[in-house]
Amino acid sequence: MYQHVLIKMDDIMKIVELSFQVDASDTKYSGSSGRHVFSFSRKEVPLKSENIRYTGIIYDIALDSMAGTYIDLPGHISETxxxxxxxxxxxxxxxRLDARAIHLDRVEGGVGAGELSAACKTSLPGAKALxxxxxxxxxxxxxxxxxxxxTNDAVKWVIDSGIKLLVSDIYESHALHGVFYDLFSAGIATVCNPVNxxxxxxxxxxxxxxxPLKGxxxxxxxxxxxxxxxxNL
Known part of the structure; x- marks a missing residue:
């Protein structure tokens, strides 16, 4: 499910949800190979004492690591x-990372360093995320x-910016040309499938x-x- 979520906290502060809502009906991949990325079973547990009686709800949850919006640490690739x-x-x-944002309107093709640089309207030095x-x-x-x-030169531009977290709606091409490998090698964590x-x-x-899941x-x-x-605050 995809929703715009913007909460106005006061006259100057807004909170924007950048995460894709995960639904039990969602599947990954298409056709007959489609599989659910999220499923759960619900169990009702009666609880009572001398003073009160109620029913608790607990869950068994199965969750794909790429369900909805997800983060990749450099350890997502063994070699990095x-x-x-x-x-x-x-x-x-x-x-609460100081972040800069680049906005384009693309439908196909590679995004290069020149395009990113031209669209970057704020200074990148000192930013922790992009x-x-x-x-x-x-x-x-x-x-x-x-x-x-x-493109490869865009990846180099991101690395050279000094940021350590990238939130992006694009990464690799069909050719699998090493975007994640290079980013992870530089110690940059990535967030994939964001919205809004x-x-x-x-x-x-x-x-x-x-x-905080170990391993x-x-x-x-x-x-x-x-x-x-x-x-920015």
């Missing part, structure tokens, strides 16, 4: 593993996967929320952008 998993990854690298909104107002699932992609990126301005404060380097996550209409 830096030793961090979701339990040991520093929380400071996920919480948002690339290549599809504009269109949702990523409305396009053929990997039809728009980052067009609602983020030229800068924001980003937070990524995950469970796991790829997992669904929640991504929240804080937008200050008088400038």
């Amino acid at each position: 593993d830096d030793g961090f998993d979701l339990a040991s990854f520093p929380a400071a690298r996920l919480y 948002v690339i909104n290549a599809y504009g107002k269109n949702h990523i699932k409305e396009h053929e996967s990997r039809k728009v992609f980052l 990126l067009h609602l983020v301005g030229d800068s924001c404060t980003l937070s990524i929320f995950t469970l 796991i380097t790829q997992s669904p996550c929640r991504v929240i952008a804080e937008i200050n209409e008088r400038g």
Whole structure:
């Protein structure tokens, strides 16, 4: 399910949901090979004492690591593993990060360094994260996967910017030319399949929320952008 979620906190602060809502009916891949990325069973547990009686609800949950919006740590690729998993990854690298955003409106082809640089309206030095909104107002699932992609020089431009977290609606091409390998080798974590990126301005404060799962380097996550209409906090 895809929704615009924007909550106005006060006269200057807005909270934007950048995460894709996961539904039990969602499947990954198409045709007969389609499989559910999220399923659960529900169990009702009667609880009572001398003073009260009620029914608790607990769940058994099965969840694909790429369900909805998800984060990849460098350890998602064995050859670029830096030793961090979701339990040991520093929380400071996920919480309230100073981020810059680049907005395009592409439907196909490679996005190069020159295009990213020209569309970047704010200074990158000092930023901890980068948002690339290549599809504009269109949702990523409305396009053929990997039809728009980052070229090799664009990946180098991202690495040279010094950021350590990339939230983007494009990465690899069909040729699998090494975007993730190069980003992970540079210590950059990636967030895939985000939504509502067009609602983020030229800068924001980003937070990524995950469970501290030991041994796991790829997992669904929640991504929240804080937008200050008088400038980034």
